[in-house]
Amino acid sequence: xTAGWRVGASLAARLISLAxxxxxxxxxxxxxAAQAAPVAITDDRGVTxxxxxxxxxxxxxxxxxxETVCALGRCDRLVGVDRYSNHPASVRGLPTVGGGxxxxxxxxVALRPDVVLAAVSARGIERLESLGLRVVALExxxxxxxxxxxxxxxxxxDAPRADRVWQAVEDGVAAAAAAQPSRVPPLRVYxxxxxxxxxAGPSSFMGELxxxxxxxxxxxxxxxxxxRLNPEAVVRADPDLILIAERDAAGLAQRPGWAGxxxxxxxxxxxxxxxxxxxxxxxxxRMAEAAALMARCAAVRGTR
Amino acid sequence: MTAxxxxxxxxxxxxxxxxxxxxxxTLAAGRWTAVVGPNGAGKSTLLRALAGxxxxxxxxxxxxxxxxxxxxxxxxxxxxxxxxxxxxxxDLRVWDLVMLGRLPHQGWLAAPSAADxxxxxxxxxATQAWAWRERTLGSLSGGERQRVRLAxxxxxxxxxxxxxxxxxxxxxxxxxxxxxxxxxLAAQGRTVVSVLHEVGMALQADAVLVMQSGRVVHHxxxxxxxxxxxxxxxxxxxxxxxxxxxxxxxxxRTASPxxxxxxxxxxxxxxxxxDSPGEHA
Amino acid sequence: MSAxxxxxxxxxxxxxxxxxxxWLGVGVGSTGWAWPxxxxxxxxxxxxxxxxxxxRTAVAWLAxxxxxxxxxxAQGLFRNPLADPFLLGSASGAALGVALALVGAGGAxxxxxxxxxxxxxxxxxxxxxxxxxLTLALAxxxxxxxxxxxAGVIVGVVLGAARELVxxxxxxxxxxxxxxxxxxxxxxxxxxxxxxxxxxxxxGLTALGLGRVLDGLALxxxxxRSLGLPLGAARLALVGALALATGAAVAQTGxxxxxxxxxxxxxxxxxxxxxxxxxxxxxxxxxxxxxxADLAARALIAPQELPVGVLTALLGGGYLLWLMHRRGVLGxxx
Numbered sequence: 080x081t082a083g084w085r086v087g088a089s090l091a092a093r094l095i096s097l098a099x100x101x102x103x104x105x106x107x108x109x110x111x112a113a114q115a116a117p118v119a120i121t122d123d124r125g126v127t128x129x130x131x132x133x134x135x136x137x138x139x140x141x142x143x144x145x146e147t148v149c150a151l152g153r154c155d156r157l158v159g160v161d162r163y164s165n166h167p168a169s170v171r172g173l174p175t176v177g178g179g180x181x182x183x184x185x186x187x188v189a190l191r192p193d194v195v196l197a198a199v200s201a202r203g204i205e206r207l208e209s210l211g212l213r214v215v216a217l218e219x220x221x222x223x224x225x226x227x228x229x230x231x232x233x234x235x236x237d238a239p240r241a242d243r244v245w246q247a248v249e250d251g252v253a254a255a256a257a258a259q260p261s262r263v264p265p266l267r268v269y270x271x272x273x274x275x276x277x278x279a280g281p282s283s284f285m286g287e288l289x290x291x292x293x294x295x296x297x298x299x300x301x302x303x304x305x306x307r308l309n310p311e312a313v314v315r316a317d318p319d320l321i322l323i324a325e326r327d328a329a330g331l332a333q334r335p336g337w338a339g340x341x342x343x344x345x346x347x348x349x350x351x352x353x354x355x356x357x358x359x360x361x362x363x364x365r366m367a368e369a370a371a372l373m374a375r376c377a378a379v380r381g382t383r
Numbered sequence: 384m385t386a387x388x389x390x391x392x393x394x395x396x397x398x399x400x401x402x403x404x405x406x407x408x409t410l411a412a413g414r415w416t417a418v419v420g421p422n423g424a425g426k427s428t429l430l431r432a433l434a435g436x437x438x439x440x441x442x443x444x445x446x447x448x449x450x451x452x453x454x455x456x457x458x459x460x461x462x463x464x465x466x467x468x469x470x471x472x473x474d475l476r477v478w479d480l481v482m483l484g485r486l487p488h489q490g491w492l493a494a495p496s497a498a499d500x501x502x503x504x505x506x507x508x509a510t511q512a513w514a515w516r517e518r519t520l521g522s523l524s525g526g527e528r529q530r531v532r533l534a535x536x537x538x539x540x541x542x543x544x545x546x547x548x549x550x551x552x553x554x555x556x557x558x559x560x561x562x563x564x565x566x567x568l569a570a571q572g573r574t575v576v577s578v579l580h581e582v583g584m585a586l587q588a589d590a591v592l593v594m595q596s597g598r599v600v601h602h603x604x605x606x607x608x609x610x611x612x613x614x615x616x617x618x619x620x621x622x623x624x625x626x627x628x629x630x631x632x633x634x635x636r637t638a639s640p641x642x643x644x645x646x647x648x649x650x651x652x653x654x655x656x657x658d659s660p661g662e663h664a
Numbered sequence: 665m666s667a668x669x670x671x672x673x674x675x676x677x678x679x680x681x682x683x684x685x686x687w688l689g690v691g692v693g694s695t696g697w698a699w700p701x702x703x704x705x706x707x708x709x710x711x712x713x714x715x716x717x718x719x720r721t722a723v724a725w726l727a728x729x730x731x732x733x734x735x736x737x738a739q740g741l742f743r744n745p746l747a748d749p750f751l752l753g754s755a756s757g758a759a760l761g762v763a764l765a766l767v768g769a770g771g772a773x774x775x776x777x778x779x780x781x782x783x784x785x786x787x788x789x790x791x792x793x794x795x796x797x798l799t800l801a802l803a804x805x806x807x808x809x810x811x812x813x814x815a816g817v818i819v820g821v822v823l824g825a826a827r828e829l830v831x832x833x834x835x836x837x838x839x840x841x842x843x844x845x846x847x848x849x850x851x852x853x854x855x856x857x858x859x860x861x862x863x864x865x866x867x868g869l870t871a872l873g874l875g876r877v878l879d880g881l882a883l884x885x886x887x888x889r890s891l892g893l894p895l896g897a898a899r900l901a902l903v904g905a906l907a908l909a910t911g912a913a914v915a916q917t918g919x920x921x922x923x924x925x926x927x928x929x930x931x932x933x934x935x936x937x938x939x940x941x942x943x944x945x946x947x948x949x950x951x952x953x954x955x956x957a958d959l960a961a962r963a964l965i966a967p968q969e970l971p972v973g974v975l976t977a978l979l980g981g982g983y984l985l986w987l988m989h990r991r992g993v994l995g996x997x998x
Contacts, residue, residue, distance in 0.1 A: 177968070180843045184850055185693045185716050186967055191708055200766070200840065202784070206851045210715055277835065305835065436886035459892025471743060472882045474936045483879055487892045491873065519936060535883075539891075 120235040122216045123199045130213065133237040134193035140179050143219060143363035144196040145170055147229050150248075150364035151238035159190045165357065166365070188212070194235070220304070222287045225362040244364065251367025255374045256292050266381055268294045269318040269342075271327065272360065277305040278313075284362040288370050292377075294320075310334050318342055320381050322373065325350040349376035387412040387543050387574035388433055388462075392441035395428050402428045403439070404597040412542075415565050415575040417585035420594035420617055426578040427467050429594065430545045433576070434464035445543070459487035463541035467548040467578070469532055473521035477531050480520055481506055484538030506537035509564055511557070525552035533561070544568065546577040550584065562587060582614060582622065586631035593617055605631060670935035671945060678948035682725055685955040689721025692963045715853065723852035724958035724972070725951040726860040727913040728923050732950020733864070734909040735924030736931075736943045737871050740878035741902050742809055745932075749910045749924035752812070752903065753819035757795020758914040760823045761787035762844050763830040766837040784844065785856070785915045792911030795823055800903065805896075809885070812903075847918035847973030849958055856916045863912035867905035868947060874898050875940030882939075920973045922980025923950050923957075929987070953979075 119129040138159040139145040145164035148157060154169055161182070162175045174190065177183040179201040187195060188210055195207055198218040207214050215235070219225040226245055233241025268289060270279040279285040281296045283304035289296050297316035298306065314336040321342050323331070328350040332338040342348060351359060351372070359369045388410040395403040403425045410416055418426045431437040435450055435458075443450040445462055453461070463484075472480050484506070485499040495503075507513040510530040520528055529552045536544060550558050562584065565575050569589065579585040586605040593601040593613040601613030611624050611631070623634045690713050734749030742751070750756075765787035803815035831838050871878075877898040880888035889895055913920070927950035931942060954972070957979060961972040 180840050181848070181850065181969070183967060183969070185712055188712055188716060189708060200836070202840065202843065203851050206853060209853055209855075210711070275835075307835070431886065434886075434890050436889045455892040455894060457892075459890065462890075464887070464890040466884065466886055469884055469887060471884050474932050475879075475882065475938070476936065479879075479938055480883075483883065483891070486876055486880055489876070491876070 116237075118235050118237060120215055120231050122231075123218055124216050126216070128194065128213050128215050128235075130193065130235070133235065136190065136192045136194075137236075138176060138187055138190055138192040138195045139164060140176070140182055140195065140197040140201050141218070142166070142357070143225070143361040144198075144217060144228070144232070146361065146363045146365060147225075147232055148196070148236065150229070150244055151233050151236055151241060153236045153238055156236070158192060159187065165354075182207075184210070196232075219362045221282070221284055221362060222366065225284075225364075225366065229364065248364055248367050252288070252291055252370040255367065255370035259292065259374050259378065262293070262381075266294045266320055266377060267297055267316070267318045268320045268322060268377075269297045269313055269316065270322040271324070272305060273324075276307055276310070278308050280304050280306055285359055285369075288359075288366065288373060292370060292374055294377075311336055313337070314340055319347060320377055321348045322376070323348065323350060324356055325352055347380050349373075349380050351376075386410065386444070387446060388576070389444040389447075390433060390441060391444075393429070393432050393443065394440040395425075395432050395437060397428070397437075402597055403432060405441070406432075406597075406599050408592065408599055408602065410574060410576055411590075412574050413569060413572045414589040415569040415577070416590045416592055417588035418576065418578045418592045418594060419580075419582055419585045419614060420600075421619075423596075424594040424617070425597040426594055427547050428597075430464065430547050430576065430578055431466075434462060434545050436464060436466075456487045459541075460539065461541055462543045462545070463536050463539040464545045465532060465536040465547060465549060468551065474519060476517060476519055477507070477512060477523075477534075478503065478516040480531060481512075481516075481534045481538050484535040487539060502538045502540055503534075506534040509537055510534040511560065526554055526557065529553055530557065542572070543574045544576070546575070548580060549577055550579065550581055558584065582618075583631060583633040586611070586614075586624070586633070671937045671941045674931065674935045674945055675948060678945070678952050681952040682948070682955065685952065685959060686718075686721050686725065688959055689724070689955065690717045692959050693717050693966070719854045719857050720849040720852050721955065721958070722857045723860060723916055724849045725955045726857065726864060727849070727917045727920065728927070728954025729947040729951035730860065730864055730867070730909040730913040731920065731924040731954070732927035732946040732948070733868055733871060733943055734906050734913070735926075735950065736928040736939070736946035737867075737878070737902055737906050737909075738924070739928050740881060740939050740942075741899065741906070742813060743881060743884075745929065746925070749906060750820075750919070752816040752906065753795035753799040753823060754792040754907055754910040755795075755914065755919055756820040756823035756827070757791040757793070757798070758788040758911065759791070759841070759845065759919065760827045760830070761789075761791020761794070763827045763837060763841055764791075766840050767830055767834045788844075788918075789911045789915035792914055793907055795819055796903065796907035796911075798823075805900075843971075844918045845973070846971035847920040847976075848961075848969065848971055849917055850969060852916050860912050860916060863908050864947070867909040868943070870901055870905040871943045872940055874902055875938060875943060877902070878939035878943075918973060920954065921977045922983075923954050923976055926980050926983055927953060929983075 117129060117131050118133050119127055121127045135156055136158045137148060137153070137156045139148060139157060140161045142161070142164040145157065145160050146166055148154065149167050149170070154167065157170060157173055159174045159176045160170050161178050163178060164170055174186065176186045176190070179198050182201065182203045184203060184206055187207065192212065195212055195214045197204055197214055197216050199216045200218060201216070204214050204216060217228045217231070219228045229245050230241050232238075233244070238244075270285055270289065271277070272279040272283065272285060278298045279289075279296070280298045280302055281287075281290065281300040286296055286298070286304070297313065297318045298308065317340065319342060321331075328348060331343055331348065337343050355372055358365050358372060386409045390406060390408050393403055393406040394401065406429060418429065420426050428437065432439040433443055435443065445453060445458065450458065481503045482495055482499065485495065485502060488499060489495065504513070507516055510533045512527070512530045512534050515523060515527065515531070520531060523531065529549070533549060536546065550561060553561065558581070565577070568575055585591055588605065590603065591601075591605050591610050591614070592599060593610070595617040600617055601610055603610040605611065615622060615624065621636050623636055625632050625634060693712065693716070731749055735747070738747040738749050738751055739745055741747070762784055765784055799812065799815045799819045802819060803811045831841060877888070877893050877895070880891050880893045885895065928942065928946040931945040931949050935945065937945065954976065957975045958972050961970040961975050964970055
């Protein structure tokens with residue numbers, strides 16, 4: 080009886096391992112098949128780029144697209160980035176190929192990328208395409224566009240569960256908003272987005288985050304995404320909180336009439352470093368961090 | 384004698400001002416006519432109008448054909464003009480600048496022909512500028528440049544030559560050379576019209592055109608006393624004309640103390656029409 | 665060396681320089697300097713050499729030749745050694761065209777979509793021609809040199825103000841405009857070479873054929889007219905050649921200063937000649953100058969590139985300073 084058991088057991092074991100091997104190889108085969116499947120993406124220009132397989136060598140000319148690729152878990156496929164891409168840390172060691180406005184055509188071609196990711200407003204797209212490279216032009220400026228870009232790139236890169244990645248970002252934003260104390264009336268905020276006095280209007284990316292956090296933007300929606308306001312308009316609006324870059328914060332009191340502003344007098348000014356500025360300004364997967372940054376600062380410096 | 388140039392009702396307005404007010408003049412062929420007059424008389428403008436380089440009213444007949452009826456290059460080969468105080472071309476070699484005078488003779492893309500080179504050579508020799516033919520114009524003195532520009536005019540080999548102040552910057556020996564040159568040109572049958580500040584030189588011409596305030600006051604040979612009287616009149620009697628060694632010499636009359644100058648006393652009640660105290664002939 | 669043979673010697677020297685520069689240009693690139701010829705092995709390296717470096721080297725030479733030609737024509741036409749090919753509003757027109765195209769590309773306005781479809785190249789070219797056309801209309805023809813110059817200055821100022829307004833409406837294009845204004849050959853390929861060569865041929869032949877008129881004009885307008893030269897028609901054709909040459913150069917490489925100004929000067933200093941030769945030599949000189957500047961711009965801080973317009977401005981400014989110093993030392997006027 081034991082001999083029969085032993086034979087049966089070893090037969091069963093062999094059968095099971097065979098079945099297992101078959102299963103694994105079947106899975107691998109489907110995985111391979113999935114990897115070898117052609118992919119396509121329609122970019123912001125309306126151009127549809129088709130590739131026989133998900134790209135293995137990617138050059139990115141826009142920091143938010145670099146971050147999106149990495150958020151999708153395909154950071155290892157980047158072979159070159161623009162000089163402004165600095166997150167995550169792993170991309171800092173990659174070869175730089177100039178900027179969106181002055182790409183180094185030669186360097187890009189020498190990297191032999193399967194696809195080049197660029198902003199719509201980048202120069203040199205036609206040149207790269209005329210040299211035989213595939214270019215995908217995406218320039219997300221709002222939350223909706225960032226989501227669309229992430230999902231589209233997820234399809235192109237065959238990244239698993241891109242929608243889950245986005246959901247995590249959305250959850251993060253919601254959490255940041257929820258963590259705030261409830262304020263009645265809501266916080267009135269003025270955000271100066273870039274040097275030269277350009278304010279963040281409600282239709283800009285930062286403006287959308289402000290809305291998600293339940294803040295009121297002192298800038299009128301009709302003025303566009305980045306209007307250059309007359310300084311006295313801000314004085315008249317009398318915001319509860321000011322968000323501004325560190326290097327511009329020092330001169331705040333020198334602006335005519337601003338020294339008397341309540342927010343300036345009582346120190347309700349949030350400053351952000353250049354690194355934090357990158358997070359706030361780029362419409363991409365670090366949206367949750369941006370929201371958290373803003374909420375944290377408001378908790379410390381806001382009136383209520 | 385045929386008329387090389389005939390102008391009728393020539394009038395020019397510059398900047399709202401009537402610089403030339405209705406001039407009728409006939410310039411005979413084979414003669415040298417000098418144009419004299421005080422500053423602002425319109426002498427240069429007359430020459431420019433005859434040459435057609437300034438817009439004007441009135442008609443100009445070149446060899447009995449209206450000047451506008453001539454084809455541009457043919458007209459340029461027939462009527463050559465040298466402006467007053469010309470400038471430009473300082474970077475050019477003398478040879479090249481004089482060769483520009485051959486432009487009316489040259490085809491569009493043709494290289495200079497043997498005839499062109501001969502004409503330039505002859506012109507450079509006639510103005511004693513041959514030695515500098517390889518130098519640039521800018522390296523020459525004022526008088527030397529003037530001779531080069533004269534050579535440019537001569538290189539055109541036109542039968543009618545209009546010269547405005549051709550003696551500018553020229554020293555006396557070269558003024559004498561110019562005089563000989565113009566006389567030989569007239570003897571060849573060419574027509575020479577020259578605006579001259581040097582009244583003495585002008586009185587060597589075959590005919591003198593006396594101008595004042597945009598009009599021709601007198602046109603006649605210097606041998607004619609009326610011509611000389613007209614010259615004195617337009618210059619406010621501030622000069623004396625004396626014959627010396629068969630030629631007319633002009634001496635400026637300096638103002639006596641007690642400006643303005645008073646005429647010398649004559650018999651009371653008698654004003655001589657042609658004779659004036661300065662006349663000695 | 666007699667004065668007569670100097671132009672020929674100069675021409676030969678400049679052609680030789682162009683050939684050497686072209687060969688060097690294939691070697692200079694993102695990896696600094698490498699011997700051309702060694703690249704043949706690798707397919708990508710060959711593509712880089714043939715499809716990228718060679719055309720942009722050619723474009724650099726062609727842009728310089730176009731600007732040098734335009735400079736010689738402008739200086740002869742306006743009888744002013746300080747005349748610059750950008751005098752007649754071509755530069756400001758090109759810049760405005762580029763600004764409109766950038767704004768259109770950014771999707772700021774549907775109305776500007778037409779401009780962005782032209783591409784930056786086409787927009788710059790169209791803008792340059794429009795600028796010159798506006799100048800001609802304002803000056804009511806080419807009869808009066810002074811009026812032409814004045815109209816050119818006015819158009820330049822007005823179009824510049826229009827460009828400021830456009831960038832105010834959409835500040836995002838400011839950086840891109842700056843990049844265009846500083847000049848670069850980075851984005852030029854073989855189609856650009858063809859267009860520029862055609863422009864050079866057309867404007868060059870026009871200028872060569874009308875060299876006589878420029879010579880006559882050097883003596884003054886009145887003298888030129890007395891020599892029977894067809895001034896009106898010739899000036900129109902020359903202005904057209906000027907617009908074509910500068911438009912073609914600016915459209916591809918942006919605004920590159922001083923080449924058009926300095927090339928004829930250098931030629932006159934070395935080998936003074938009549939305008940037919942001057943125009944040809946200025947083109948060769950301009951090509952050599954810009955080629956050298958482009959090589960330096962690519963090689964100095966490789967793999968990064970200096971904008972070539974910055975280099976030419978530095979070199980050109982230095983040359984003019986030296987000229988002033990020489991004139992001052994020699995105690996002479998111009």
